Amino acid sequence: MAADQIYDIRELPEEPRIPSGQKYRNCLVYVAHLAIWIGNIYVAFRLLAILLSPQTWQMWAMFLVEGVFIHLSRKDQHLVIAASKVRENGPRKKLRVHGTKDLPRVDVLLPCCGEDVDVIIATVRAACALDYPISCCRVLVLDDGGSAALKEAVSELQSQWSHVSYHSRGRQSGMVFAKSGNLNYALTTLQRENPPEFCAILDADSVPGPDFLRATLPHLLQSPDAALVSTRQYFSNLPNGDPLSQTRSHFYTCQNAALDVLGLAIDAGSGAVFRRKAIVEVGLYPTFSFSEDWQLSQILHGMGWRTFQVQEPLQFGLVPDSLTGHCAQRNRWNIGHAQQIPAMLSSDYKHYKKSLRWSIIWDGFGIVAGEVECFFGFLAVPLLFLSGQLIPTAHPSLVKAQILMAVCQVSVLWIYEYLQVAHNDFQSAPFAHLENKWLAGSNVLAILRFYLVSAKPKGSSFVTGSVLNSWNQQALSACRKAYLDLWKNGVFYNLSLLLATVWAVSFTITSLMASYEDWTITSLMTGVAFPPLLHICYLTLMVNWVPVAYILKPPHFPKHPSHLTAEGRRSVSRVETKRGLASESRWPAVDKVGKEILHLGTRLEIQERPEL
Known part of the structure; x- marks a missing residue:
């Protein structure tokens, strides 16, 4: 018998923002095709022009940097095209499974390791209060921190919720692959x-909404060949404007949304x-990487x-509230x-399978290569401004053709980016695929340090929210914080690159003005005003300014989300004796924030955001 005949699964009305964005879908697909074709022709023509002319290092450097940023845009373009080929390629429907009898059994796993006990308990309470029959649900707290305080707190909850229990493999804090091992411990031993x-x-800080299981299970119940459904991560302590792009809105609304259509969505962890x-x-959770969900x-x-x-x-977590975290x-x-590669x-x-292994290898290589590309691509911009002519000028006809094609290539790229933003109802910004690429150098350095120096954390934990980490333990002095932000976190590099780029642009413009009688439109368009250089300069300034x-204007992170306050915990504890469908009165704080997030569409330009 079909799954939809066994379970009462109903479709809810879609959000108004979905059809408003979908009207741009066909146009986005056409422009994606156009961007790829123009990009391919442009790169081939630029290479031919260089090979047919006297060559200089400036020409090759500009060509390589152009190729880097064209390549970085390709992932989204190919995903849009691939998703368009699926017959049922609309947004995922909003479903709910109703009823209280004969529902499938679910274990809610809460792996934790050294996080604040109040944070963990807030998540445990919310998990226990899920709108799902207790007879079909268990809540397993998996503590790799070996915390006696957490064990006692969970024991106290058992008088109210009999389906919650505490489990621990002993103290595993700071050990490699602890989370995947912790989950495998639950899947096998427990x-x-x-x-x-x-x-x-659920991560230790990811408080689920009442409908969490009723909203996710239908997608698995209706598709026997589906193994996993991931939910987008929302955050209750996010500062106004999301200055560090911690919501990863581009990943969720563009990349993973397209992968979802293909049935290839990436698990975001919690x-x-x-x-x-x-x-x-498939052999349980992989233990060869910190990114076990990916x-x-x-x-x-x-x-x-x-x-x-x-x-x-459907869940509300906590973002790291410091730049170091x-x-x-x-x-x-x-x-x-x-770690995927070795x-x-x-x-x-x-x-x-050999094909699977090479797929994972190329994925890891592609991600690391993207960090390396951004690091050197941004670094090259001030040098390119100072280098003079950037394209071959031996053949006048080739010069005009290169400039014309460069204008077309950059223009279609900008058109694509704005169409993509409109398609996801302005939940991200143009060129958001470069969000957090200001960390490219820091990420590459971290990889090198991990393999060449030490694979163990010193005086801290691999778990970002662990109280063992200094940024979660105490307030830092202004001098210490400035040292960490500028030096350890690599912002000194970003500041230096910004200043170098601005100086290079200013110096070049000043030099041109001093020799006004000598320059022509052609010399400008083949040098400082070459369209791809101006485009990449904009990206460099935009990314590294973040x-x-x-640092110049630290954002305000809400310190006391309501789900961690005494009143917030009491509201979570008010659970109806008879479990029916989720009601707003059971968890007013989460319902209020959930509605507001849906209404605002998680835009980066959020001006007001109530504390959860």
């Missing part, structure tokens, strides 16, 4: 005798619900399983991607 059909994962059978079948997705795809993404605001989180993610080349994973602006 579930050996009574395995559920589905499992949900807020995932998966079919236990599928995870066990690699699990790739392994599932390589073994024929589909994965989805739900855009609804943010940088450490991003460094760890990139180290995890770098792992798949080793003999330990020969049981994977951390400098953060």
Whole structure:
């Protein structure tokens, strides 16, 4: 019998912002095709022009930098085209499974390791209060921090919620691959005798909304070949404007939304619900990387399983509230991607298909290469402004053709970016695929340090929210904070690059003005005013200004989200005796924020955001 005949699954009305963005879809696809074709022709023509002319290092440098930034835009363009070829390629429907009887059994797994006990308990309470029958649900707190205080706090909750329990493998804080090992411990040891059909994962700070399970399970129940559904991550302590792009709105609304249409969505870690059978079948969570959620997705795809993404605001986490914490989180993610390469080349994973192993290798290589490309691409901009002629000028006809094609190439790229922004209802900004690329140098350095110096954290933990980390323990003096931000977090490089770029532009313009009688439109267009150079200069200034602006005007992070206050905890504790469908009165704080996020569309330009 079909799954939709067994379970009462209903479709909810779609959000108004979805059709408003979808009207740009066909145009976006056409422009994506156009951008790829023009880019290919342009690169080939530029290469031919260089080879047919006397060559200089400036010409080759400009050509390579152009190629880097054209390549960085290709991922989104190819995803848009691939998603357009799927017959049912509209946004994922908003579903709910109704009823209280004969629902599938679910274990909610809460891996934690050294986070603040109040933060963990807030998540545990919310997980216990989910709108789902207790007879079909267990909440397993998986503590790799070995915290006696957490164990006692969970024990106190058991008098109110009998389906919650505490488990620990002992103190694992700071150990490599602790989270994946912790989850595998639950999937094997804890579930050996009574395995559920589905499992949900919540990070220690990711408070789920009441409808979390009812909104995610239908997508798995309706698709037997689907292994996992990931949910977009929302945050309750996000500062106004999201200055560090911590919501990763471009990833969720553009890249992962397209992958969702293809059934290839990437698991974002917290807020995932998966079919236990599928995870066990592929060998449990991979333990060769810090980015176990990303690699699990790739392994599932390589073994024929589909994965989805739900855009609804179903969980509310905490972003790192310091620049050091943010940088450490991003460094760890990139180290995890770098770990894919040697792992798949080793003999330990020969049981994977060769095609799967090479797919994971190329994915890791592509991500690391993107960081290297951005680092050197931005660094080259001031040198290019000072270098004089950037394209061959031996043949006048080739000069005009190169300039004309350069204008076309840059123009279609900007048109594509604005169409993509309109397509996702302005939830991200143009060229948002470069968000956090100001960290490119820091990420590359972190990878090199991990492999060449030490693979163990010193005086801290790989878990960003752990209280072992200095940025979570104490307020820093102004001098110490300035040292960490400018030197350890690499903002000194971004500031230096900004100043060097502005100086190079100013110096070049001043020199041109001094020799006004000698320059022509052609000399300008082949040098300082070459359209791709102006475009890349804009990207360099835009990206590298982000951390400098953060230091000059530190944002305000809400310190006491309501789900951590005494009143907030009491509101979560008010659970109805008879469990029906979710009601707003049961969890007013989360319902209020969830509605507001849906209304505003998680735009980066949010002016007011109530504390959760």
